[in-house]
Amino acid sequence: MSQLRFAMTAGWTAGCLLVAAAASLCAAEPPVAAPAPAAPAVQPAPPQSSDSARRIGAAEARQALTKGEAVLVDVRPKESYDLGHAQGALAIPLWEVASRAGELPKDKLIITYCT
Secondary structure, eight states: OTTOEEEEEESSTTHHHHHHHHHHHTOSSOOOOOOOOSSOOOOOOOOOOTTSOEEEOHHHHHHHHHTTOEEEEEOSOHHHHHHOOOTTOEEOOGGGTTTTGGGSOTTSEEEEEEO
16 A cells, blocks of 8 residues: 555545545656756745645655544446455545545545545
8 A cells, every 4th residue: 555646635625635646646648758968957846725635655654644634535437446455445436536526424534545
């Protein structure tokens, strides 16, 4: 589980951002590497707004799950979920997240993952 990437959001005001964050984690094709710039450019980090999804590490996810403060959602296709998934994870494929959002608790963190 330590190699899983996580996106997290609280409540459903950021539902679309959750889907966008999960989509970026589960891209069907690997990103194409761009040529390296001649000199490394320093780019400022994008501003973090209160309604944007953020990535969390495995330790933080485990802690929230252990305390009952979060729900783990596997956003891969059902066939992938059936082959293996994190213990206790719900299966909600990425393309169904918006339509099935009502199945998720509003008072817990929603942690999405794919491998």
